[in-house]
Amino acid sequence: MFRLDPMRIALMVLMLVGLEAAAIFGGFFGREIVTEIAILAILAISLDLAAGFGGMVSLGHGAIMGLGAYGYALAAQAGLPPWPAAALGVAAAGLGGGLIGAVAARMQGIFFIMATLAFGQMIWALSFTAGWLGGDNGLGGIDRPSLPFLGLTDPLSFASYAVGLLLLVFLLAAAILRSPFGRAYQAVHENPSRAAALGVAPLRIRAIGFAASSALAGVAGVLAAQHMQFISPAMMVWTASGEVLVVLILGGIGTLTGPIMGAAVFVGLKYWAAGWTDHWHLVIGILLIAVVMAGGRGLAGQAEDWWRRAWA
Helix, strand or coil: CCCCCHHHHHHHHHHHHHHHHHHHHCHHHHHHHHHHHHHHHHHHHHHHHHHHCCCCCCCCHHHHHHHHHHHHHHHHHCCCCHHHHHHHHHHHHHHHHHHHHHHHCCCCHHHHHHHHHHHHHHHHHHHHHCHHHCHHHCEECCCCCCECCCECCCHHHHHHHHHHHHHHHHHHHHHHHHCHHHHHHHHHHHCHHHHHHCCCCHHHHHHHHHHHHHHHHHHHHHHHHHHHCEECHHHHCHHHHHHHHHHHHHHCCCCCCHHHHHHHHHHHHHHHHHCCCCCHHHHHHHHHHHHHHCCCCHHHHHHHHHHHHHHC
């Protein structure tokens, strides 16, 4: 069962403070990187909720994030203010993910992965061919929201807003896992037969859990649309889902702090390695192999293990 112990809280606070410091002192490029890290970390937290705590490894979360982005963009272009449009975007992702979960919840292992991949590709194909969605040209002219005394028009304000949303998503995911539903959700993952014997409906719990995970992915989609002020089907291809799965494994599955660390390391290494080679994926791959061979705990899981050993 998930525990939000002082060690995880301290690690989360340290990472968020580091991101905010990078936004303040990193200049324009640093602020863009912080925003990119926050979007990727939010998406990875949503996947951690499905895969790490529900055992539902998804290759469709990139497309689900796209549902949130497109929902926000269409609502904003229809004249809805940014905040209600954002709520509609999150709802669209949660509804779409809930429908996928209702179908795929009966499957396990590789069959579940392939089902989410198929649904994700169908969503991508729809966005690519639908003229009313902009087709392969995408949609532009997307407005950003505004906050009292902050705005969000300059890069620093928007980066701080992205870090704040990351904190909110982390706390929401932790609250879900610590709730009675969250404990039943984790029990279904650990032993579905025993959970069913206790009166829990495994299929319904898994479907609702996947819908909650999808709603959080929708937050990442809305934030991505607000950041770029442009969206296209390119953000929904299956490789986007594969990338966030790599981030989750790199940071640590089933930790909630791992997605933040994994996203920071992934994005940081990508830009650092891309400065001297076009094959920056090779650097990420070597690090991923090292993390898996070290025990598969991920960077955050390894840090937690060292911390416990030091205090023991």
